[in-house]
Amino acid sequence: MRLRLVPALAAATLLLAVPANAATDRPQVRDPKGDVKGGMAELDIVSARWSTTGKGDAMRLVATLTLAAPPKKDVPYIYDMKSQVRDCGTLWFQYTPGTVMTRADDVNHPLVSDGDTTATVWTACGSGAEDSDGRALLYKELQFVQAGNTISWSVPVSALPDRIEVGSVFYDFSAIADVGDPVVGHSPQSIAGGSLDSAYGDGTWRLR
Numbered sequence: 001m002r003l004r005l006v007p008a009l010a011a012a013t014l015l016l017a018v019p020a021n022a023a024t025d026r027p028q029v030r031d032p033k034g035d036v037k038g039g040m041a042e043l044d045i046v047s048a049r050w051s052t053t054g055k056g057d058a059m060r061l062v063a064t065l066t067l068a069a070p071p072k073k074d075v076p077y078i079y080d081m082k083s084q085v086r087d088c089g090t091l092w093f094q095y096t097p098g099t100v101m102t103r104a105d106d107v108n109h110p111l112v113s114d115g116d117t118t119a120t121v122w123t124a125c126g127s128g129a130e131d132s133d134g135r136a137l138l139y140k141e142l143q144f145v146q147a148g149n150t151i152s153w154s155v156p157v158s159a160l161p162d163r164i165e166v167g168s169v170f171y172d173f174s175a176i177a178d179v180g181d182p183v184v185g186h187s188p189q190s191i192a193g194g195s196l197d198s199a200y201g202d203g204t205w206r207l208r
């Protein structure tokens with residue numbers, strides 16, 4: 001006897017078959033243009049997108065933040081992209097141009113700085129965390145590019161902790177742009193949701 005799926009059940013089956021990141025070109029975070037406090041277009045978030053490039057050992061995790069205007073490199077600003085990763089916790093991309101620490105990196109002396117930390121990626125399940133594996137802070141493995149209104153972080157998946165791998169589920173997406181602390185670039189006001197611009201996205205995305 002051949003079973004026939006009723007239309008509603010067939011449609012549900014097709015939906016379940018669609019991978020979590022089927023719409024890979026769609027940003028996980030979108031934000032209305034012009035909503036930044038103070039009218040500072042270089043801190044006005046338009047979208048934030050998590051994606052991958054490459055295959056196998058060459059696969060890289062890419063975080064792309066699009067603004068209404070190019071960022072200024074000589075002002076202590078802070079740009080963040082955050083998400084949660086199942087079985088790991090927070091994954092945090094950050095760019096802090098124009099800070100004292102940035103100037104220290106420019107000295108390029110091992111006693112002052114061992115690399116450029118203007119752009120970094122931090123993972124909650126990295127070194128130092130309970131039951132940890134991998135490393136918490138990555139910057140030497142990171143590639144950072146600013147082109148026009150877009151800034152992009154890219155890190156090899158192989159450099160991330162073992163808990164972040166092909167198949168990992170990302171959720172609870174957010175992005176902020178703000179004036180940061182002039183020394184290290186932290187944004188205390190963002191903790192209370194008071195950054196000059198912030199944007200959020202729900203749903204999930206699977207690394208593949």
